[in-house]
Every structure is written in structure tokens, then in C-alpha cells.
Amino acid sequence: MSETEPEIRKGLVGVVADVSAVSKVMPETNSLTYRGYAVQDLAENCSFEEVAYLLWNGELPDADQLKAFRAEEAGERAITPALHGVIRAFPQDAHPMDAIRTAVSFLGLEDPETADVSEAATRRKAMRLLAKIPTAIAAAHRASKGLAPVEPDPKLTFAENFFHVVLGKVPAPEVVKAFDVSLILYAEHGFNASTFTARTITSTGADLHGAVTGGIAALKGPLHGGANEAVMHMLAEIGEPSKAVAWLEGKFDHKALVMGFGHRVYKNGDSRVPTMTKYAEKMAEVVGDRRWMEMSRLLAAEMLTKKKIHPNLDFPAGPAYHLMGFDIPLFTPIFVASRITGWAAHVIEQQADNRLIRPLSHYTGAAQRSMPAR
Ligand code: ACO
Secondary structure, eight states, X not given: OOSSSOOOOGGGTTOOOOOOSSXXXXXXXXXXXXXXXXXXXXXXXXXXXHHHHHHHHSSOOOHHHHHHHHHHHHHTOXXXXXXXXXXXXXXXXXXXXXXXXXXXXXXXXXXXXXXXXXXXXXXXXXXXXXXXXXXHHHHHHHHHTTOOOOOOOTTSOHHHHHHHHHHSSOOOHHHHHHHHHHHHHHSOOSSOHHHHHHHHHHHTTOOHHHHHHHHHHHHTSTTTTTHHHHHHHHHHHHOSGGGHHHHHHHXXXXXXXXXXXXXXXXXXXXXXXXXXXXXHHHHHHHHTOOHHHHHHHHHHHHHHXXXXXXXXXXXXXXXXXXXXXOOGGGHHHHHHHHHHHHHHHHHHHHHHTOOOOOOOXXXXXXXXXXXXXX
């Protein structure tokens, strides 16, 4: 490395950009903790609301705190007629991630505290976004299918209400539990691309709605959250388990990316995959359709044998959401409905000890030169 050629960490691989007390990603043991608790333990023993409280407050809630948190969230779910009107004006074929990005931006126009970046206001705005995002996702999805929106039901849990506003009905408890588990697993993951985007936006002094709008834009990409949709498209393209291995060999021939595999941090397995796979298997049992999980098992075994690459969370989440009855374009918006918790926790942390995020680039363009004669 010479003076004129600094070490470039392309993609910021391995760069530790700041401290954080929200979650710890430990690739050496394939583990992940939120505020010190193993994500698997949270998924098996807690509700998504308890985990949201934990991420925002550092501790799990007691019964009264949980009751108050649930009541506040349930009371904020309605969206205005103005936002419903904006959603109805979206093009019929708008991608749901573009729809929710635009809806969150519009919520920023309506929020009485948008520009207030104090911690208290950011917490109140985070709660409003947590509550309203499912309503906006569902309204946009239903509008794209020519269906009227369903009013949120404050008596339902966060997970139950998501099914209610999207599908108009709440499924069996084991389906709701599998969905709740997926929300917990998707809630937070250190300095991933969308969270780092949200923190970068926050570092300029910009507000929560701006940070979340940017986070959603980053999450849409197929290398990040968009992979859960891509996984289901891939499984649908393969069609049946007997074709899985041959299909994969074709991808190897073209050195193509196989969606739902690989991870920037975990190289020996994603800590969230076993739990999500267990619940995806349960969904296959409930629905009585083993095709997708059988295909997944064959693909994962072949990827490990031939490429030494493990699946990431999006791999089991894709078929799980399909088996729960959600259309594929809703999969990444569901990730948004969950990750708003992690994004907000990081925004609050960034605001508390802020320094503008502003790295350098090493210039490789034309040498300095004179302007041509004019
Ligand atoms: N399919 C095929 N090959 C892969 C895959 C994959 N999914 N992932 C990595 N590889 C290969 C790379 O091409 C590279 O090969 P090379 O050394 O011959 O060039 C090698 O494995 C090492 O990959 P990395 O460079 O370590 O991957 P990186 O950290 O840059 O990227 C990423 C990580 C973006 C997640 C990548 O694995 C990928 O594109 N996966 C598919 C998309 C995906 O599933 N994203 C979801 C991420 S998790 C989440 O958001 C919840």
C-alpha cells in the first residue's frame, strides 16, 4: 500500500464504523443477540411486540409495560383519508416496496413532529410508523388488486392484525406464531445495508421519516431484503423437487447468484435460519404442501456440497410466507414492517452520540488538466 494508493475496503468489508448496543452478530459461533438475548430464545418465547419494546428500551417489558406498549401501537394503526387517496393514485403495477417507501415519506408530511429530532419525539414517531406501516402496506396491496382497504383492528396483536388488514382474516394460531417468529428474526441485524443507510441519513441531522424512507430504498435491493421475494420466484421457476439439482447446476455453469444464499458476515451459517426453517416446515405441514421445503432442502444440501455456501434468513422466509398465504410482492414489505424496529433503535442510538458519517474515496479519474479553449 503506497501513500497515493490507500487500502480500499470495497463494500466496507470488515470495517467497524461505530459502536452499537442494539444487537451483536457473532459469525464465529453463528449467533445473534438483541440487547444480550439470543434471537432464537426471543423467537420461541416472546411476541414481536415484546421484542420491539426490548430493542427500543434495552430491557424486556413487564406485564404493565407490555400492555401499555400494545395499547399505544394498536391505537395508532389508522391512516388518514389523504394517505388512502395517495395510495389509490399509485400506478396499479407499482412495486409494493416503492409504494411503502412513498407512503412512509407521505406519513412524514403528515406527522406533527416530523422535524423534531429529539429522542422523545423520535420514539413517538417510531411508534406511529410501527403501527401505520402494516396499514399502508395492506392498503397499497389491496388497491393493486382492486380491493377496498380493511380497517385495522386494535383488539388484535400486531401479527394477527397484519393478516387481518392484508387478507381480511386471521389464520390459525400456529400460522400467526410462525409469522410472529419471522418478524422477530427480521427485526434487527447490526450495521446491515439498510440500517447503515438509516444511520447515515440520521448523522446529517435529518429526521426519522427520512432515515426510514432511505432504509426502505436500501432494503428493496435483491442483495438485501429483496432476496426473500427472489427465493420464492426461484422455487416457483424450478417447480418441483426432482428438478432442483439440475436447475442449480445450470446456475453454477453461468456463475449466477443463487438467491437466499451467502451472507456478508456469516460465512458458516446464518444464526436465524434453523428457527425460520423449523417454522417454515410447520407451515408446510399445516398447508399439506411439502414441495417447497423439499426443494429447499435439496438446494441447500447441493449449495453446501458444491459451493460451501449456506442459506441466509431469506431462504426459509420466502416459502414460509408463501405457505402462510401471502403474495410474493408482499414479502419484502413484511421485512419493512419488522425492521422498522431495528432502524428506529439505531436512529435513536445515532442521535444520542452523533458524528456525521462521511468516508473518503480514492480518486481514479482524469489527472488535473486545463480547460479546452472556448
Ligand atoms: N450464489 C452464488 N455464489 C455466491 C453467493 C450466492 N448467493 N453468495 C456469494 N457467492 C460467492 C461469490 O460470488 C464469491 O465468489 P468468488 O469468490 O468466486 O467471487 C464468494 O461466494 C464469496 O462471496 P462474498 O464476496 O463473500 O459475498 P459478499 O459478502 O460480497 O455478498 C451477499 C454477500 C450480497 C449476501 C451475497 O452472498 C449474495 O448476493 N447473496 C444472494 C442475495 C441474498 O440472498 N441476499 C440476502 C442477504 S441476507 C438479508 O438481507 C436478510
